[in-house]
Amino acid sequence: MVSMTNVEMAGQFEALADLLEIKGENPFKIRAYRTVARVLGDHPAELAAELASGRDLTEISGIGKEIAAKIATMVETGSLPALEKIRAEFPPALPDLLKLPGLGPKRIRTLLDQCAVTTLDDLAAAARAGRIQTLPGFGAKLEASLLEAVTKRLDTTVRHLRATAEPVVQRIIETLAAVPGVKQVTPAGSFRRGRDTVGDLDLLVVADNPAAVMTAFTTQPGIARVLAHGETKGSVLFDRGIQADLRLVPAASYGAALHYFTGSQAHNIALRRRAQQQGLKLNEYGVFREEAPVAGADEEGVFAALGLPWIPPELREDAGEVEAAEAGRLPELIEERDLRGDLHNHTTWSDGTLSVEAMARQAAALGWSYIAITDHSQRLTVANGLDERRLAEQLEEVARVNSLGLGVHVLTGSEVDILEDGSLDFPDAVLSRLDVVVIAVHSRFKLDRETQTTRILRALERPQVSFLAHPTGRLLLERDPYDVDLDRILEAIHARGCFVEINAHPMRLDLNEVYARRARERGIPVVINNDAHSLADFAHHRHGILQARRAWLGRDDVLNTLPLEALLARLRATRR
DNA sequence: GCCGTTTTCGGCCCGACTGTTTTCAGTCG
Secondary structure, eight states, X not given: OOOOXXXXXXXXXXXXXXXXXXXXXXXHHHHHHHHHHHHHHHOSSOHHHHHHTTOOGGGSTTOOHHHHHHHXXXXXXXXXXXXXXXXXXXOTTGGGGGGSTTOOHHHHHHHHHHHOOOSHHHHHHXXXXXXXXXXXXXXXXXXXXXXXXXXXXXXXXXXXXXXXXHHHHHHHHHHHHTSTTEEEEEEOHHHHTTOSEESEEEEEEEESOHHHHHHHHHTOTTEEEEEEEOSSEEEEEETTSOEEEEEEOOGGGHHHHHHHHHOOHHHHHHHHHHHHHTTOEEETTEEEETTEEEEOSSHHHHHHHTTOOOOOGGGTTTSSHHHHHHTTOOOOBOXXXXXXXXXXXXXXXXXXXXXXXXXXXXXHHTTOSEEEEOOBBTTOGGGTOBOHHHHHHHHHHHHHXXXXXXXXXXXXXXXXXXXXXXXXXXXXXXXXXXXXXXXXXXXXXXXXXXXXXXXXXHHHTSTTOOEEXXXXXXXXXXXXXXXXXXHXXXXXXXXXXXXXXXXXXXXXXXXXXXXXXXXHHHTOOEEEEOOBSSSGGGGGHHHHHHHHHHTTOBGGGBGGGSOHHHHHHHHHHTOO
């Protein structure tokens, strides 16, 4: 049996939907495939495993008889025959054209049929020769903008780290807020939902003078191209490839517009369907019965009109939040102020830039109760990892800092390398002297799934382990997660009674929200850590908190919300 | 292809903007 992950299967369904669209298939059928792709991405357990244990997949909303059969085939054979079949009908690079702004399935079909364009290079050549503008549905303007898009690689599907987008959002807000008559500027979209990466930026403005605001927006410094400039909608592309969309709305529609432009699209569709069932209409201007407005000025009112409590933006993915809201079972989400400390940090003893004492002082300044010093172990020579002798010396230094009365307790620890065979970089006798034993993979990322999984499972058997750090090793937009069976690992962590990390570094955010939610559902406490190597890294927590909220985590689901004594007791209890 | 306090058939979220048109199709979110 060739097992496929949910994410891999989702990719197959997306690819199938793209090609069916180009082919001109029934749009609702295509939507069904896109829906199932999204459902798969958010689903709390691997379908391959659920299938093996006999679950009827059609119980899952969005999966019917046909798609359940396709999933079974994929799990069995590792391929989706419908996709293989339609791939044979079209040039392989054709779906790349979908990434260009202004090109959708219909126009791609025209390009293929009437101009033999099958690749981005073909498109550029045809545009230079002036052969695009004569095609039906095309013109000189579109030809020019497509040529520019190909040559400048203006790919609007590129994503950006949330942390990268933050200063851009801030600057746009400052620019627009300075325009006279502007009453409100609010970021919406995936940025407001707290996603780890964002596609484009959505901003919402309430203003007396829409035209001036729109002009200020489309003439900001650093804009490569204005994609749209209408009365209520504007869209620009910055030099760095970040697209920003502006929506101007009347104050009476602010709440409805904020809800609408926050999304996600799937959440919006779910809510509109709900409105429809109640004889109401929901759009970005408000909630309406017949033509009469029922709500719209604020988000709470919009939800209330649909019989729901306000749903936090981080949950709006149509991943069960509407049902939970209806049943009065929305989680009370964790907030940054709930954290009382951090259990994963580095100092000048390995690859950090601050001393133990400076780290402790910063923790105290932030009002924390505790901070663990967990420098790298000996094997990680590039990071100046500590051997037994230096670790023993560091324990004395920690004791000295603890004697200073800084108002924060420093825990001893180590980020111990998981070696290739699953053994740890220190013997039990050394680990047993530490308050916190963090284990992590820093080498041999390319091992096959079974070997990598077994390696980590073996490390978890060691009696002194506190938690597994950055469990998949991913670096957002740079390095894929290593191939590992996280469900088996979470199961082992649960059985073992230890913990798992959400690493709050904005490039890691590892675990991701899907697996962090699975950890919660298994009852595994999550630790949200800065993995600080410098003073600036103390600001990472808020990214981790957003990720935790997206995973439905409350205060009680997170280990480092405990006060010191309770925390120490929990750490001791993990030891056999 | 999915789904059901209207329904097992007939629906399927809704609106703005652009460019190509001469009233609208395609794209986008």
